[in-house]
Amino acid sequence: MAKFYFVAVCSLLAVLSHSTLGNAADPCDQDPCQNTGTCTSGTNSTGTNPLSSGYQCTCLNGYTGTNCEIDLCANASCLNGATCRPRASSDAGYICKCKKNFIGKHCERDADDCANSPCGPSATCTDLVGGYECEVDFSSQVNVSCDGREMTITLNASLLDDGGEPSSLRLNNDRPTCTGVFIQDESKIQLSTPYQDCDTMVEEIGDNIIFSNTVRHTENVITTHNFVELPVECIMRKKETVHGPLYRIIRDTPAKLIQGHGQFELMLERYSNENFDALPSSEDVRIRDKLYYAVSLNSSADIITVLLDSCWATPRSNDDDTPRYDLIVDGCPVDHHPPVERYTTLGPLKQGFTFHAFGFVGHSQAYVHCDVTVCVTNADGCRQGACPERIRRSLRDVPSLMKRKELHSQAFVFSEHSRDGL
Numbered sequence: 001m002a003k004f005y006f007v008a009v010c011s012l013l014a015v016l017s018h019s020t021l022g023n024a025a026d027p028c029d030q031d032p033c034q035n036t037g038t039c040t041s042g043t044n045s046t047g048t049n050p051l052s053s054g055y056q057c058t059c060l061n062g063y064t065g066t067n068c069e070i071d072l073c074a075n076a077s078c079l080n081g082a083t084c085r086p087r088a089s090s091d092a093g094y095i096c097k098c099k100k101n102f103i104g105k106h107c108e109r110d111a112d113d114c115a116n117s118p119c120g121p122s123a124t125c126t127d128l129v130g131g132y133e134c135e136v137d138f139s140s141q142v143n144v145s146c147d148g149r150e151m152t153i154t155l156n157a158s159l160l161d162d163g164g165e166p167s168s169l170r171l172n173n174d175r176p177t178c179t180g181v182f183i184q185d186e187s188k189i190q191l192s193t194p195y196q197d198c199d200t201m202v203e204e205i206g207d208n209i210i211f212s213n214t215v216r217h218t219e220n221v222i223t224t225h226n227f228v229e230l231p232v233e234c235i236m237r238k239k240e241t242v243h244g245p246l247y248r249i250i251r252d253t254p255a256k257l258i259q260g261h262g263q264f265e266l267m268l269e270r271y272s273n274e275n276f277d278a279l280p281s282s283e284d285v286r287i288r289d290k291l292y293y294a295v296s297l298n299s300s301a302d303i304i305t306v307l308l309d310s311c312w313a314t315p316r317s318n319d320d321d322t323p324r325y326d327l328i329v330d331g332c333p334v335d336h337h338p339p340v341e342r343y344t345t346l347g348p349l350k351q352g353f354t355f356h357a358f359g360f361v362g363h364s365q366a367y368v369h370c371d372v373t374v375c376v377t378n379a380d381g382c383r384q385g386a387c388p389e390r391i392r393r394s395l396r397d398v399p400s401l402m403k404r405k406e407l408h409s410q411a412f413v414f415s416e417h418s419r420d421g422l
Helices: 002-021 395-400
Strands: 038-041 055-058 083-086 094-097 123-128 131-136 142-146 150-156 181-183 188-194 201-205 208-217 229-237 266-271 290-297 304-314 325-329 341-343 350-356 365-376
Touching: 142 229, 150 208, 150 229, 201 365, 208 365, 266 365, 290 304, 290 365, 304 350, 325 350, 325 365
Parallel strands: none
Antiparallel strands: 038 055, 083 094, 123 131, 142 150, 150 188, 181 188, 201 208, 208 229, 266 290, 290 350, 304 325, 304 365, 341 350
């Protein structure tokens, strides 16, 4: 009985073992294909021979690898915001779909947007990254004139379409005084504004003060010249040399005032009193007469200040002439006797000083010159500094003084019997 039982058990194990080997698990049951790939087991891609791995993954476009684990676009080199797109076959790789204005396999190059002349024949096209810019030169049809008070813009009326009104052109502010008017039988349009009006901007850049505004088209009309906004500016130099009238020490000999001026209409004039409010009735003076001089800026702009840098006298009209007699250096009076006095309370557009008349040995006349600076009120450094100590300087010191552009006065002339020489 025991032997029979042992054989029966062995036969059963053999049957069970044969049954298990004949029904191996399908490898696709483990879902080895990633990224929605399709698993095929038992044959190769032709369906004839057993697969070495027991299965094959058929990948969607854009994926590759044994298990479709490689995303072709994951590390794609598409630049400038381009979109990666797989080709029709995953084995063929990917393509970069470029944004507008970019070209190249990886969208790495900016297209020349000016190649087809999008701005037309009257404008200049500038190619930019991802676009272009058109600039129209209106210099032959627009004129900007500047003086110490205001800017004036004159345009050809042809810049407007037929029937266009000049009032449709305005500056930064749309008040009636900031709009255009016809002039010269309606062939021109003019806009004018003081520097402190019509939202005019002011700034200091280097050696210049720049006033800027913009001529705008108030109506939603595109003209035949593509004129929509036109920036304009007046560039004024900060430092100028102005020339004042001479004074002479000859009795009863009148001298004609000679007024010098720069772009800011700066003037150096002699006055008859310490109020600096009246010119002298005569230009003749005597030795030791107290003389009143002031530099003034003829402007209505309350945003400008004039500063007195230095003043000196010479025997001839040339400001580099020698000998030279300093009156003010670096904004401060030189310590002479009688003393030179400075007046800083005349307002932002006027700076005054006084000294006593003198003469040069061997010369019958003298000229006064001044260096001045014009700056924007309240800007850094735009103030007449204090002078804690008087400056002592002799005639022998003057050749080392720095040279600048100056304001010049007319000469003063004196008679031999009343002349005190330096």
